[in-house]
């Protein structure tokens with residue numbers, strides 16, 4: 001039996017976003033939710049290091065939250081310190097007998113640099129049983145037409161590594177990746193256990209179809225990038241984050257997976273360990289129904305009724321303070337919209353200034369206009385859906401009409417092609433910006 005722990009997307013250094021109280025963060029050098037993730041990671045890694053007969057720990061990327069996209073800052077210093085502390089403890093508790101295998105994700109990497117925060121913080125020399133694989137390792141493998149794998153002869157286990165790579169971004173990348181990936185097919189009829197370790201997803205086109213199918217006959221496929229603990233197929237799993245990062249993720253499960261693989265039959269025994277219970281604070285979206293007749297006083301009362309639930313004798317506590325998002329839903333006039341925004345800004349200021357009373361870490365809000373859903377006027381969101389129905393055809397008609405009015409002579413097919421490329425690229429960028 002080979003026992004593996006599969007985890008991913010720790011996002012050390014993640015800091016809760018806008019609308020948070022700064023009372024605690026400044027003297028402590030980390031933000032409360034950032035600290036909650038550090039503490040959860042420490043606790044979980046301690047637990048994992050004590051699992052009996054553990055053979056490998058696999059981490060599928062995004063150990064650090066930043067740098068990422070438009071945030072070029074290196075991971076905060078506490079993130080580095082926590083990871084160092086965790087690695088020291090893990091290798092000590094396991095007598096340096098359990099390798100950690102890490103592939104890099106899209107978070108915690110300096111764009112355009114070969115040098116990564118993982119290396120700037122830790123050297124392979126320092127930890128003889130830490131194996132990390134970055135985009136550059138993948139590119140070298142592609143260039144030299146070699147597999148990117150790691151073999152443990154004594155245990156008869158082989159890992160196929162897939163660090164995050166946007167092979168779909170350019171045609172040349174895609175064809176190079178397509179022709180290389182055959183190298184990642186395990187030899188036929190060998191008696192090794194073959195495991196794929198990847199950071200990517202079908203949703204944004206960053207997980208190759210050979211890795212998300214049974215074509216290569218991997219015994220287990222460990223995935224990172226989607227922040228949810230879920231079974232894709234009987235041998236393909238996402239481990240998810242350790243805790244939800246944003247309000248969307250509070251509806252999902254997080255944790256890690258213990259995988260037992262039988263050496264002979266290659267049968268899997270999967271144990272999902274949920275870590276949600278480590279969260280000691282309310283993390284909620286609360287709906288507040290609004291009607292056009294509501295006065296400012298009604299509105300204030302509804303909001304206060306919700307917030308009064310979070311009054312506590314001790315006031316603000318970094319561990320138990322709530323992350324709240326109020327979702328105002330109803331028929332919205334411009335005036336009502338403006339009224340809510342104004343009122344909420346004021347209430348948040350008041351709440352945060354009374355830290356001895358309210359146990360609230362974050363307070364944000366969203367205004368949902370139900371009339372938008374029934375109006376036939378086309379809002380921006382609907383235009384997007386509308387275009388996406390039969391994008392090419394619709395766009396061509398649009399271009400044709402524009403050019404007819406303009407009385408221009410252009411190659412409509414070519415223009416449509418360029419236009420579609422631009423739209424697809426724009427939508428892809430929008431999707432990426434939505435990512436955590």
Ligand SMILES: [Mn+2]
Nearest residue numbers: 062105106225
């Ligand atoms: Mn990711």
